[in-house]
Amino acid sequence: MVKPRLNWSAEPWSDDEMLECAMVVPETADTATFTFRAPSGAWFDYEPGQFVTLDLPVDPAKGAAGNVQRTYTISSSPSRPLSISVTVKAQKDSIGTRWMLEHLKPGMKIRAFGPSGIFSFHRHKAKKYLFVSAGSGITPMMAMTTWAWDSGEMPDITFVHAARRPSEIIFRERLEQFANRVPGLQLRFSVEELDPFRTWHGYQGRLNQIMLGLMAPDYLEREVFCCGPEPFMQSVREMLISLGFDMEHYHQESFGAPVASEAEAPLIEDVTPDAQVAAEITFAASGVTAPCAETDTVLAVAKQAGLNIPSGCTFGLCGTCKVKKLSGEVHMVHNGGISDDEIAEGYILACCANPMGKVSVEV
Template structure:
């Protein structure tokens, strides 16, 4: 059998050349990995975690005018430079991704641009990392983890991933194979619900402060990379802020809007309680109004005012201190003790709710 030829004399791939799809690998029920090579044999040079933009002929009958451009994080690693992969997940009302899943086959060639992006641990060297992802936000984490594996680096990575069910965890088997062979990779999966008649030994439920502390007790010492839907990333940021994490060491990438340069990086304007800002809690049923700081919890303000709100755990888990808010806004970071439906109806947990300005509660 002839040995495969590696044409290292060829220059690195540039977007003047199309990509040829050479393989389509099903990952989950609505996710697939598309593997591309350069027809010339060119190799791919990029940083793990970066993205590429594909020019997709969603309506070939209309010619180039029918194309759409979609950006996808590269799920492969530059340590394996002869091909490049993107892993796509079907979303509601998606156009480009839906076309890829339905029509893109081996042998087809498409135009591509890039790679680009600033979301890579190459830009932020650290001794220990914490990767946090949800859904298809796992793709840049997979690229960075594969790089570490291939380089045989003595990297300490805690890899946290959230999914709907165990079968929705993209790359699960591959990651477990990595983790089974190196002590420095620790996998922590959490799912919304397990599957019927199948044993699940991982975490279950929404990612919370308590869960994060169990998954990575030394999270304060780790460089954090986060990717997923914006509500998920916002929840992660709020958890880390409330736990005292240094947010200068936090890095994120939305799989909906990847960032190509530092200048394009959006300013994160999360609302956070300020110890210097004054607030006020009105306990309507008791006829008591109490001044406080934004960093005080409603439960602490009530106790200082001599009012009794039943409570248990005091960190947003048990739900004992649930009360209704009728006016104003609070900043609440809980640990699963209240449902999204209750929050929508105005309920809060007094133990982990900080008043932002004037707040009225039924106490």
């Protein structure tokens, strides 16, 4: 490990100076944290949640023509300014990240650019926060939580994280150490699979709106920050919209494409059923066509038309109201009562499917 160089008269680091790798810490089987220092002793000034771009000398044999640039959220906090860290997780098609995991060692120097980005709770002050992340999307949440811890004024944070298995929850022990010492941090983990021979007492299954409501009952009062793969973030947005959340208080950052400025922020155009927009459902087997609004569910319209679709929970969990859609489009936010394969085959859950225009179902 590189010895720390304390230089209290130094200026903040600028990307004119290369970074020196000081330490590499394995986090999970395919994830590691790389800590860097400035050889001059410069300190790091940035907002928790921002990112840095690394210039990586990838071997051309790995499919790269010369250096490649990869952007990573800074997982450390500016409250600890003598170093800067990124936590990287290798994906199937990783080139830069795979090079880092296999070749980047303490003492090596690389070029870096930044820090930059707009994803930070410093820009959206609130008394209560809801952090929602998946996979390596946990990194900006870790930076913001560490800042809150170091500030000595831990706000009310509900920290929701989704992982494939308990053993793949990055920063789990560090977060639990924080949460064990302050009442303001509540951890809520969900996993899709269990580790063999290890007990798990948390949530299991894909994160859904029922889980989210249980994890953060006061979600309507919270400023929400979300980071993860785009399908995950879209699912979170749909959950919040269906729960009546004011999306002016929602902020997101994709770990695939971090945003450097407000001008670069992509326009999010989620489908939202509108009570003022007319729709129509044809129940093909019954020969009934009923007008309705986009905010009506297929189940509700069927009942109003005197038709019976067997149902149970009525909020997308049990799967009892599963029916085949013959044509048209629906907007559906469910809670696990239907599989992706069934959706691909054209099935919907009548209790939580909203018609978008003209729709025909096999009822």
